Amino acid sequence: MPPKTHARRQAPPRKAPARRTSAPARKRTDPHREWYKFFSEKYQIPVEQLKKEFQDELDGKNPVDAPLEIPDRMEVFFKYSYGKQSRFFRELRMHQQILGSKCPQCRRVYLPPRADCSLCYQPTSWVKLSGKGTVIACTIQHFSTSAFIKKVPFICAYIRLDGTDSLLMTNMEMDDPSRARPGMRVKAEFRKNRYGIITDFYFRPLTGGS
Numbered sequence: 001m002p003p004k005t006h007a008r009r010q011a012p013p014r015k016a017p018a019r020r021t022s023a024p025a026r027k028r029t030d031p032h033r034e035w036y037k038f039f040s041e042k043y044q045i046p047v048e049q050l051k052k053e054f055q056d057e058l059d060g061k062n063p064v065d066a067p068l069e070i071p072d073r074m075e076v077f078f079k080y081s082y083g084k085q086s087r088f089f090r091e092l093r094m095h096q097q098i099l100g101s102k103c104p105q106c107r108r109v110y111l112p113p114r115a116d117c118s119l120c121y122q123p124t125s126w127v128k129l130s131g132k133g134t135v136i137a138c139t140i141q142h143f144s145t146s147a148f149i150k151k152v153p154f155i156c157a158y159i160r161l162d163g164t165d166s167l168l169m170t171n172m173e174m175d176d177p178s179r180a181r182p183g184m185r186v187k188a189e190f191r192k193n194r195y196g197i198i199t200d201f202y203f204r205p206l207t208g209g210s
């Protein structure tokens with residue numbers, strides 16, 4: 001018995017130094033590494049973005065009773081209905097045809113089309129347009145939101161198509177955008193791939209400046 005007791009008393013001093021030497025190495029790693037890795041892989045969120053948003057929480061800087069927030073991602077797929085403007089978009093995609101809507105009472109023709117006349121409140125009917133028109137106002141965009149940043153510089157124009165009484169805000173394409181001017185005659189061009197959206201067509205100058 002005496003030899004065993006002696007062995008137990010000596011064991012702790014041998015293990016203690018080993019713990020002290022390994023502790024500094026652990027401090028160099030990010031204590032929240034696994035937390036970041038888990039959410040980054042789960043939602044495809046960059047770790048740097050997670051650190052920016054959640055560093056304080058993970059470091060325990062938020063009050064213990066404050067609302068706890070964790071990362072999440074929301075994606076929404078849904079069907080958007082064009083309602084009574086549906087035929088306008090179908091004709092673009094299927095027949096490369098621009099339609100306006102005509103009021104039976106005041107005879108105004110709208111483009112973009114309106115299901116009912118804004119002045120008479122009468123239901124309108126469809127009329128075919130030639131696709132030719134005149135630039136009423138235009139500007140060159142050199143700055144944009146991220147959605148259009150790859151397209152700058154591009155021309156944004158208000159165009160009145162022949163036979164219509166309203167203006168269509170649309171894009172013009174030409175080799176030298178700086179030559180776009182009000183009064184310029186233009187014609188609609190349809191894209192090879194059409195999806196039933198307003199950008200299925202754009203405008204180019206009828207003569208010169210193309």
Ligand SMILES: [Zn+2]
Binds near residue numbers: 103
């Ligand atoms: Zn009307």
